[in-house]
Amino acid sequence: MSTSNNPLSNSEPWNLVAENYGEMADWVMTPFAKKALEILPADKSSSVLDVACGTGILTCMMANLVNNVHALDFSTDMLSDLRARLNKREIQNVEITYGDGQNLPFKDNTFNDAFSLFGLMFFPDRIKGFKELYRVLKPNGLAIVSSWAPLEKSTLMQATSAAVKAALPDAPSPRANSGTLENPELFKIEMEAAGFQSVIIHEVTMDLPEITPNMFWKLMSEGGAPIALLKIKHSPEEWNSINEKIIQHLNSTYSSNTMKLATTAYFGVGRKK
């Protein structure tokens, strides 16, 4: 499977958080999955692909709206969680595939639409990821890929970073990186380089449901892969003390006991010729 300097390009951190990812994703990802289906409304006769599906927020939403969904991820633990969700909801038109989004195990011209929400953005070879989406789409099929926008457009990311800094002042600050899909110009160039036509990059800001500081930190620290990577660098005792400092910081910063956060994503939409 893929390797890269970005630890989130490997499956380990995603396996690490899979058990708790769903609860965090229900809070953060659901508004964006709904938005994706507004941009590309589902069609009852469609066969669709969800690449880097995670625990399947979008997969489960689409299952009720389309003919069938193929959901692929390289984290076995994310896929186990998805399988449990499908069983619980008695959803039967989803096929789960373990695999790498840069090398899709599907024939050319298979799907009506293809999605990768906050997944392809981590691939070491993104152009290969876009090309694979293009290859498996039927002619005229649409792809939607999403990526987070930079920190300055996200009070969610700012709050998370400030919380970490309150306990670990030397922790590296998230830095803007114009060589990633957080740069909308590059996003368009990469989709076009893979062959997509009529590419549009939508900027989408979503207000997240209000949350208490304690619940915010529970979701981010137990279900967020970047925080999980930070946690494994510390002993349990050190992490307890870091947690305490962070909770103290959050409760004094948000003394109303409510956090109203928003975050911004780019959605790249393109059509196969």
Ligand SMILES: C[S@@+](CC[C@H](N)C(=O)[O-])C[C@H]1O[C@@H](n2cnc3c(N)ncnc32)[C@H](O)[C@@H]1O
């Ligand atoms: C932030 S989660 C997004 C999950 C889901 N799409 C959502 O919106 O909640 C990123 C997902 O990408 C998956 N992923 C990252 N690189 C991958 C790759 N090369 N092939 C397949 N899945 C990958 C991870 O395992 C993880 O489930």
